[in-house]
Amino acid sequence: MKTSEILAEAHDLLDDTIQLRRRIHRHPEVGLALPRTQATVLEALDGLGLTVETGRRTTSVVARLAGARPGPTILLRADMDALPMREETGLPFASEVEGAMHACGHDAHVAMLVGAARLLARRRATLGGAVLFMFQPGEEGYHGARVMLEEGLLDGAAPPAGAFALHVTHRHAAGVVATRPGPTMASGDTIQIVVRGRGGHASAPHDCLDPVPVACEIVQAFQTLVTRRVNVFDPAVLTIARIEAGTTRNVIPETASLLGTVRTVSEATRERVLEGVRRVAEGVAAAHGAEVGIELIRGYPVTVNDADFAGFVLDTAGALLGPERAHAMSHPVMGSEDFSYVLQRVPGAMANLGTRPENGPVFPNHSNRMLVNESALATGIAMHVAVALRFLARAGAREA
Ligand code: NI
Numbered sequence: 523m524k525t526s527e528i529l530a531e532a533h534d535l536l537d538d539t540i541q542l543r544r545r546i547h548r549h550p551e552v553g554l555a556l557p558r559t560q561a562t563v564l565e566a567l568d569g570l571g572l573t574v575e576t577g578r579r580t581t582s583v584v585a586r587l588a589g590a591r592p593g594p595t596i597l598l599r600a601d602m603d604a605l606p607m608r609e610e611t612g613l614p615f616a617s618e619v620e621g622a623m624h625a626c627g628h629d630a631h632v633a634m635l636v637g638a639a640r641l642l643a644r645r646r647a648t649l650g651g652a653v654l655f656m657f658q659p660g661e662e663g664y665h666g667a668r669v670m671l672e673e674g675l676l677d678g679a680a681p682p683a684g685a686f687a688l689h690v691t692h693r694h695a696a697g698v699v700a701t702r703p704g705p706t707m708a709s710g711d712t713i714q715i716v717v718r719g720r721g722g723h724a725s726a727p728h729d730c731l732d733p734v735p736v737a738c739e740i741v742q743a744f745q746t747l748v749t750r751r752v753n754v755f756d757p758a759v760l761t762i763a764r765i766e767a768g769t770t771r772n773v774i775p776e777t778a779s780l781l782g783t784v785r786t787v788s789e790a791t792r793e794r795v796l797e798g799v800r801r802v803a804e805g806v807a808a809a810h811g812a813e814v815g816i817e818l819i820r821g822y823p824v825t826v827n828d829a830d831f832a833g834f835v836l837d838t839a840g841a842l843l844g845p846e847r848a849h850a851m852s853h854p855v856m857g858s859e860d861f862s863y864v865l866q867r868v869p870g871a872m873a874n875l876g877t878r879p880e881n882g883p884v885f886p887n888h889s890n891r892m893l894v895n896e897s898a899l900a901t902g903i904a905m906h907v908a909v910a911l912r913f914l915a916r917a918g919a920r921e922a
């Protein structure tokens with residue numbers, strides 16, 4: 523594999539890739555139903571000679587490139603959905619859909635994976651094995667990857683032996699690739715709690731059962747739960763982000779409600795904290811004679827990179843981009859990602875691609891002013907291609 527050739531070909535595709543990304547950026551779609559984005563992907567893949575299937579319960583696209591010789595299958599993934607928020611970037615290609623914005627760079631992910639499909643399709647005659655391109659809706663909380671697994675993404679005659687995904691980030695300079703072995707992103711679960719007391723006059727709390735101090739005590743006790751019951755080397759974040767109670771100064775309300783999130787980087791700590799949340803909330807409420815309703819809504823599992831595959835990705839990035847642009851992350855980040863469902867079944871890795879703008883202020887992913895440094899899209903295409911080619915070549919060498 524000549525890395526310089528891959529980079530040069532990816533650069534040749536940069537203009538087209540930017541145009542495709544901007545086209546998707548103008549028309550963001552949210553959730554599991556992204557018909558316009560799906561149509562754009564299908565059009566972009568047309569003529570490449572891939573076997574294309576679309577989802578039944580979602581607007582997913584699964585495209586398969588079969589090489590000339592038999593061999594393993596590698597899965598490459600791009601998520602396609604946007605966020606329900608108003609764009610304030612002022613870009614000439616800003617969102618034309620009120621209340622929707624590609625603020626997590628999934629438009630860039632789609633465009634890069636289409637570019638990779640083009641470059642890999644050109645090499646079909648030399649490929650031993652297959653490449654499965656996974657274009658998924660509903661990453662932003664809709665479990666889109668899980669739906670695709672339920673619809674048989676990994677169940678074909680030649681299930682993937684490796685899986686790779688890239689996510690753009692402001693945390694790194696444009697064109698840097700970063701990943702790590704083991705946990706790389708957190709689990710993300712939701713806590714909903716309602717404390718039930720008895721309302722009445724604020725001047726006579728003894729005639730009522732005030733849920734507000736009970737709710738406050740639960741919030742404080744959660745922080746003690748995290749610092750006293752969780753191993754500091756296997757951390758958890760527990761944030762109550764919203765408290766709601768009452769209507770005015772002289773009425774004790776009937777209820778107080780809490781809404782928050784739990785993040786962990788191991789399934790063991792995840793279970794320990796969720797169990798603790800229930801115990802602490804019930805215990806504190808019981809101590810004051812109040813009742814509590816607790817709902818724990820499970821989000822995405824911990825995203826765990828296969829150690830060998832993550833090392834292979836860093837090695838590939840070093841060979842392709844030079845060691846100074848291949849970063850081993852020192853720790854996971856506490857965001858969550860539903861590629862975790864794929865990585866539970868297939869050894870693989872998720873990596874970050876730096877897309878920080880060179881000049882001016884930096885706005886993070888999910889900001890209404892988030893910007894992508896589009897020059898890095900060529901690096902992303904080249905990474906997908908290099909990971910796929912090296913993975914298939916490596917497997918071929920092992921068999922020989
Ligand atoms: Ni994202």
